[in-house]
Amino acid sequence: MTDDDAIGEVLVPAEDLARRVRELAAEVSRDYAGKDLVLIGVLKGAVFFLSDLMRYLEVPVEVDFMAVASYGSATKSSGVVRILKDLDASIEGRDVLIVEDIVDSGLTLSYLMRNLAGRNPRSLEVCALLIKPERRKVDLKTKYVGFEIPNRFAIGYGLDHGERYRNLPYVAALKD
Numbered sequence: 462m463t464d465d466d467a468i469g470e471v472l473v474p475a476e477d478l479a480r481r482v483r484e485l486a487a488e489v490s491r492d493y494a495g496k497d498l499v500l501i502g503v504l505k506g507a508v509f510f511l512s513d514l515m516r517y518l519e520v521p522v523e524v525d526f527m528a529v530a531s532y533g534s535a536t537k538s539s540g541v542v543r544i545l546k547d548l549d550a551s552i553e554g555r556d557v558l559i560v561e562d563i564v565d566s567g568l569t570l571s572y573l574m575r576n577l578a579g580r581n582p583r584s585l586e587v588c589a590l591l592i593k594p595e596r597r598k599v600d601l602k603t604k605y606v607g608f609e610i611p612n613r614f615a616i617g618y619g620l621d622h623g624e625r626y627r628n629l630p631y632v633a634a635l636k637d
């Protein structure tokens with residue numbers, strides 16, 4: 462099977478991503494004026510979204526990264542999360558915005574939220590590019606959401622399948 466055979470229908474075209482990212486950046490800029498904003502990117506998928514979002518922010522901002530591995534199969538997470546790379550700096554007393562590529566069951570993010578909340582940030586919110594509402598298993602507040610997508614496995618714009626396709630400039634469904 463060649464690469465292209467695995468790329469199914471386009472779920473979010475590049476133009477829509479670009480437009481929505483700027484809208485989100487404007488909202489975040491408004492909400493975080495006068496605050497002490499730290500974006501926390503969840504490696505590796507969020508890097509593409511985060512760097513585009515950050516470019517359009519009009520407030521002072523710092524960035525840090527975490528890498529987590531969730532136990533489970535490639536397409537289903539278990540909610541048991543291991544930290545592979547922790548933050549470089551303390552977030553105590555700061556306004557933390559977690560930037561995620563996609564929230565599926567929400568298990569990974571709810572673990573991360575609990576973990577980061579324990580470090581006493583002043584505020585803690587989530588900005589997710591994509592959510593799959595049908596699959597949500599836990600109650601989780603996602604303050605900023607780019608797009609709701611159907612229950613398909615998505616690739617592109619950071620999202621991978623077996624580490625590939627992250628570089629696609631749009632979000633597509635993986636063909637089954």
Ligand code: IMP
Pocket residue numbers: 506531537538540561562563564565566567568569570613614615616620621622
């Ligand atoms: P959750 O714990 O079920 O919310 O899964 C979250 C993580 O699983 C995301 O951060 C992604 O890394 C991965 N994931 C979930 N759905 C997809 C998808 O459709 N495409 C690519 N990765 C996904």
Ligand code: MG
Pocket residue numbers: 503504505506507562563
């Ligand atoms: Mg991820």
